[in-house]
Amino acid sequence: MGVAYDGMPSALLTESEKGIWKAGRRCPDLYLCVPRSNEAKRLYASVSYGRFLVFSVGAPQDASLRRFKDVTTLFRLFHNSQVPAEQDGEGATYGSDVAIPGEKFVVVVRPDMYIGCVGTEADAESYLSTIFRG
Amino acid sequence: MSKEGHGRIFLAGDAAHVHSVNGGQGLNTGAADAFGLSWRIAALVNGDRLTPDAADKITYSYDAERRNTAQDVINVAARLVRDTMHTAKQYVGTIEKNAGYITGKPHKSPPPLQRLSPARGGISR
Numbered sequence: 019m020g021v022a023y024d025g026m027p028s029a030l031l032t033e034s035e036k037g038i039w040k041a042g043r044r045c046p047d048l049y050l051c052v053p054r055s056n057e058a059k060r061l062y063a064s065v066s067y068g069r070f071l072v073f074s075v076g077a078p079q080d081a082s083l084r085r086f087k088d089v090t091t092l093f094r095l096f097h098n099s100q101v102p103a104e105q106d107g108e109g110a111t112y113g114s115d116v117a118i119p120g121e122k123f124v125v126v127v128r129p130d131m132y133i134g135c136v137g138t139e140a141d142a143e144s145y146l147s148t149i150f151r152g
Numbered sequence: 153m154s155k156e157g158h159g160r161i162f163l164a165g166d167a168a169h170v171h172s173v174n175g176g177q178g179l180n181t182g183a184a185d186a187f188g189l190s191w192r193i194a195a196l197v198n199g200d201r202l203t204p205d206a207a208d209k210i211t212y213s214y215d216a217e218r219r220n221t222a223q224d225v226i227n228v229a230a231r232l233v234r235d236t237m238h239t240a241k242q243y244v245g246t247i248e249k250n251a252g253y254i255t256g257k258p259h260k261s262p263p264p265l266q267r268l269s270p271a272r273g274g275i276s277r
Contacts, residue, residue: 020252021184021221028216029209068191089201129191149195149206 032135032145036123039136045127051113053101068129076122079139086146157215164189169222174232175254177225185218228253
């Protein structure tokens, strides 16, 4: 848990951070609050290792990332007070206290649960395009 | 990777890093090597949709990340084995400073599991 790759010359890390997310560090565990219910589950209990994860935090800013749909798992996180009523069926939407009202950003997490990149939708697209084409 | 990081053979565990037993880090480091390697090999073998550069990035990022980690592990083991010539207090001090590698608990705690907001009547940490 103390092992981190930030600061190392790795091609699969873009040095970047926002809030509790820092590229090169392990993806933090979070409570994912199911909208319109009292149910919540832990992130690490909700994923299995082996796929890239994309967290679109604060707004559904992932249109350009849909071409990576079959190689990523998308989560949309909103602050608990701001979870939208309607979704377009893309990704899984949850409330989370780590989403800061007014802030939006995208996090790409690698299959080993280490964070690869934190930034805008364009940053996430750029990161994923270095690995996946099409 | 073999050949100081430029070769074509993946090395993991004791094949990749040799050090004294102090700190008990060898098994964990080997297991973590495997954890970093398994998804990479799956991606390389499956090969679909990879860009022309992706194979090198996937392969040599393993070297960048795990070689640097292994070097830190070796350094900690070396510091500890030299501390065996000094006081127990010094030895324990070195363990504490390197808790992130040895006990699995980082020196700076990671952010706690985020608690649910009280309005949702959820679990408080």
